[in-house]
Amino acid sequence: MKTIETGSFYTREYRNLFSEIGIPEDAIQSRIGQVWQELFYGAPDVRIYHPLGEDKGYIVDTGNSDVRTEGMSYGMMMAVQLDRKEEFDRLWNFAKTFMQHKEGKYKDYFAWHCKPDGTRLSPGPAPDGEEFFAMALFFASSRWGDGPEPFNYAEQAKIILRACLHQGEDGEGDPMWDPETRLIKFIPESPFSDPSYHLPHFYELFALRADEQDRAFWKKAAAASRTYLRTACHPLTGLSPEYANYDGTPAEPQPHGDYRHFFSDAYRVAANIGLDYEWFRADEWQVEQSNRIQAFFRNIEVSDYRRYTIDGQPFEEPSLHPVGLLATLAMASLAADGPDREHFVRLFWDTPLREGERRYYDNCLYFFSLLALSGKYRMY
Known part of the structure; x- marks a missing residue:
């Protein structure tokens, strides 16, 4: 051995x-x-994976019939490990479009679960999703190179990690x-x-x-x-x-x-x-x-x-x-x-x-x- x-x-x-x-x-x-x-x-x-439209996809929590940042980020890690760029990009596009907050105390965090059509079920984030998103995005940057937003993978990872450490420094929100x-x-x-x-x-x-x-x-x-x-x-x-x-x-x-x-x-x-x-x-x-x-x-x-x-x-x-x-x-x-x-x-x-x-x-x-x-x- x-x-x-x-x-x-x-x-x-x-x-x-x-x-x-x-x-x-x-x-x-x-x-x-x-x-x-x-x-x-x-x-x-x-x-557990389902394409949505021409450019999105999601991982469903089959026990709860919802889509979670845990599963989405897990699916992205699976895809990047197996060099499956199409599925990775679909999952990331879904998460970026429907789950990531654009403003407020959760800006750049992700709503931890939503419906399969992207409707948010609750706004709060779950940090295990953010850390898996960031790592999968860095790996994607290394494997495939960075493309136009939102597929500028390394910068998207940095945005997430920036929020994880510095959220709340302006008086709104909390770090992870x-x-x-x-x-x-x-x-x-x-x-x-x-x-x-x-x-x-x-x-x-x-x-x-x-x-x-x-x-x-x-x-x-x-x-x-x-x-x-x-x-x-x-x-x-x-x-x-x-x-x-x-x-x-x-x-x-x-x-x-x-x-x-x-x-x-x-x-x-x-x-x-x-x-x-x-x-x-x-x-x-x-x-x-x-x-x-x-x-x-x-x-x-x-x-x-x-x-x-x-x-x-x-x-x-x-x-x-x-x-x-x-x-x-x-x-x-x-x-x-x-x-x-x-x-x-x-x-x-x-x-x-x-x-x-x-x-x-x-x-x-x-x-x-x-x-x-x-x-x-x-x-x-």
Whole structure:
């Protein structure tokens, strides 16, 4: 087995964990192509992408019948990774036209969800969309070059990141990152965070490509997020809460629900840590953490995944997204070196895309894990 001693950012080499467990390269490439085809152009009970008119398209949250910045920015990242410019441009044109605010306290942020026809359902933004939009746009600039507005990708990314850090300096609105702690917020107005929003591997790249005066902030934000995740993840189970305070402790129940526990948002933490380790290898704690969370789930059947307290006590409530959770546990194998690493890679490979009403979130995480574990989730 070939070992890459430093992260992919430095070596430009990406591990292929499927190949490492003996899966032929042609089978891996075939699976990637098949999953793209099914999610973007497949049967009605699997696909999540829909063209709109001559120059737009959207990703639908099939469980809620709406369009979210999470899914739109995810779709753009999928498209740029697979060199699919038409779908990328359609998604970006939809988001830019219908979801991005042009004025007011949310100027240059995106309304977090809307109807498939572009009608906004609520104005507030969700910062995980903004950070994925910006990263996908920078990658698009590198892969395809910048075109006329709104396809001047790099400048569009800078506009988003500028707002994320400086909104409110004129007295209207709030930034998406807390200036004091350099931690991403759950929403611009909130005094707490969401551990699954923390993408230090993106911030390292923002530190190279954002406005020059902000690059030092992004570099420090990457370090701050890595430190934060150490406190947000339980030291024995590896589980993290949906929402957490800036000190990493679970946030108090909110008007819209109690999010102190390990549930759907929190699944992404394992995947994010795995990809950060693959790209930068900046924190060896990520190896221990990935081993811990895989060990917790090793003897639990996927069909029995459920909501848990962060110290590991199960609720009666089953997981809404078991395939998504499995995908992130497999993606943790990018950092893990324990006895469960191969198990989760193989189990994921043997698991098909989810079908039915709740498929959107699971299959987005599925596709990212498929790309990452095959060495195809790359920096451009």
